[in-house]
Amino acid sequence: MATCAVKGGCPSDYVALSISLLSIIMLLAKATAPYLIHKIPRPKGSSFWLVAIQVFASINLLLSIVMALGFLRFRRRYWWRSCYIWAVWIEGPLGFGLLLSSRIVQAFQLYNIFVKRRLPPIRSFVLLPLVLLPWIVCATFIHVNKPLNSRCHMGTRWIIPVICLHALYVAALVGFTGAVRHIEFRFQELKELWRGILVSMCSIGIWVVSYILNEIHEDISLVQIISRFLVLLMTSVLVVAFFSISISQPLISLKSLRKKDQQEYSMMGRALGIPDSGLLAQRELMQLVDSNEPLEKLLLNRRFRHSFMEFADSCMAGESVHFYEEVQQLDKIPVSDHVRRVYMARHIIDTYITPGATMEVNISHRCRQEILSTLDLAHPNLFKNALNELMQLMKMNLANDYWLSTFFLKLKEEARIKTVDSELEQSGWNFSHRLSSVHCADDPFHQEHSPRKSSSSSRDFELQ
Numbered sequence: 001m002a003t004c005a006v007k008g009g010c011p012s013d014y015v016a017l018s019i020s021l022l023s024i025i026m027l028l029a030k031a032t033a034p035y036l037i038h039k040i041p042r043p044k045g046s047s048f049w050l051v052a053i054q055v056f057a058s059i060n061l062l063l064s065i066v067m068a069l070g071f072l073r074f075r076r077r078y079w080w081r082s083c084y085i086w087a088v089w090i091e092g093p094l095g096f097g098l099l100l101s102s103r104i105v106q107a108f109q110l111y112n113i114f115v116k117r118r119l120p121p122i123r124s125f126v127l128l129p130l131v132l133l134p135w136i137v138c139a140t141f142i143h144v145n146k147p148l149n150s151r152c153h154m155g156t157r158w159i160i161p162v163i164c165l166h167a168l169y170v171a172a173l174v175g176f177t178g179a180v181r182h183i184e185f186r187f188q189e190l191k192e193l194w195r196g197i198l199v200s201m202c203s204i205g206i207w208v209v210s211y212i213l214n215e216i217h218e219d220i221s222l223v224q225i226i227s228r229f230l231v232l233l234m235t236s237v238l239v240v241a242f243f244s245i246s247i248s249q250p251l252i253s254l255k256s257l258r259k260k261d262q263q264e265y266s267m268m269g270r271a272l273g274i275p276d277s278g279l280l281a282q283r284e285l286m287q288l289v290d291s292n293e294p295l296e297k298l299l300l301n302r303r304f305r306h307s308f309m310e311f312a313d314s315c316m317a318g319e320s321v322h323f324y325e326e327v328q329q330l331d332k333i334p335v336s337d338h339v340r341r342v343y344m345a346r347h348i349i350d351t352y353i354t355p356g357a358t359m360e361v362n363i364s365h366r367c368r369q370e371i372l373s374t375l376d377l378a379h380p381n382l383f384k385n386a387l388n389e390l391m392q393l394m395k396m397n398l399a400n401d402y403w404l405s406t407f408f409l410k411l412k413e414e415a416r417i418k419t420v421d422s423e424l425e426q427s428g429w430n431f432s433h434r435l436s437s438v439h440c441a442d443d444p445f446h447q448e449h450s451p452r453k454s455s456s457s458s459r460d461f462e463l464q
Contacts, residue, residue: 184332
């Protein structure tokens with residue numbers, strides 16, 4: 001026992017290694033499942049890279065503990081096995097520090113978006129290095145003074161400030177989370193975050209005690225074996241608990257492996273419970289649409305809008321119509337419902353407004369900056385100017401070509417057929433396909449019906 005306590009390779013060490021490997025597999029599976037299984041497009045900006053950084057930091061933290069505390073039998077003769085690389089830099093700034101800093105940045109975003117109702121004043125790629133800076137300073141100071149011995153242990157006077165730095169970051173995360181406790185979140189972000197913090201604090205408490213015992217009682221073999229086992233075990237629990245649900249991607253977080261849930265939350269509007277969002281209903285009221293009317297009025301008709309959207313998508317210019325539809329869904333949310341309006345507005349900004357977004361729309365720089373610098377994400381006229389600009393573009397670039405497209409002809413034919421069927425139903429006859437069990441000459445109603453000639457123009461038709 002004394003030999004493996006010093007050189008590593010005890011049975012408990014391999015059990016802890018197996019648990020840590022399992023936690024890494026769980027992290028990677030949960031992080032990649034929405035993109036590999038549900039084929040969700042990779043989001044741009046902090047919604048993706050903050051989550052990726054958390055996975056990277058979690059792997060670094062686990063690997064640094066394995067290398068620094070001597071779980072495996074190897075000699076530290078090479079520079080890349082140095083205690084200062086693993087126990088100081090990878091465990092500190094690139095491990096625990098980076099993991100906590102990413103969560104603090106996400107909690108800071110949550111606070112600004114839902115409490116202040118504005119986008120964070122500091123971009124995430126600027127805020128993250130600032131939050132991480134104390135870890136870098138601390139690691140540099142330790143590296144210069146070199147207090148570690150050959151087994152990567154430091155004295156008591158170094159342990160106390162290091163543990164205080166860990167506790168400071170946990171307190172900062174709890175503070176930002178507590179500031180948004182009164183918000184009634186739609187997707188349970190706060191509940192999941194509190195759950196992750198509670199489990200993590202328990203894990204950190206056991207981790208701190210085990211870490212201190214491992215550092216101080218270096219001469220007691222049993223304490224060394226048990227303490228390092230608990231350190232790696234609690235770290236595995238910590239990283240899984242911290243990656244419970246990403247508070248920056250609520251729609252992706254709702255995706256499950258069940259097909260019915262995937263369909264239910266295929267759009268943010270449907271996930272928020274906005275009425276009439278998503279696909280066309282099977283049956284709608286008949287509406288008379290005059291193509292000579294303004295495009296703004298025509299797009300209010302859902303069947304026309306979806307046909308126009310299919311045409312725009314075929315021209316690789318469908319983002320403007322998709323943007324219009326999502327803004328229409330936003331307008332259906334009551335102005336008093338600030339939380340749902342903020343969810344929808346943030347989704348629209350991330351999808352259509354942010355530079356480099358997956359469906360970035362072509363609007364002026366002034367209009368884009370007005371939206372990105374807004375002081376109220378729930379404002380009813382937040383996207384009004386952008387919508388006006390895109391409406392003018394659709395009138396100039398898409399509308400005229402649409403009237404000459406097969407999409408318009410198909411819509412016109414469907415409208416004509418539905419109009420004839422509706423007139424036949426009103427006259428008392430039903431020519432449903434499910435009654436056609438009699439064929440050809442045996443069918444007393446088998447005859448050709450000539451559709452009535454329409455007196456309106458070729459662009460006037462009825463839509464269902």
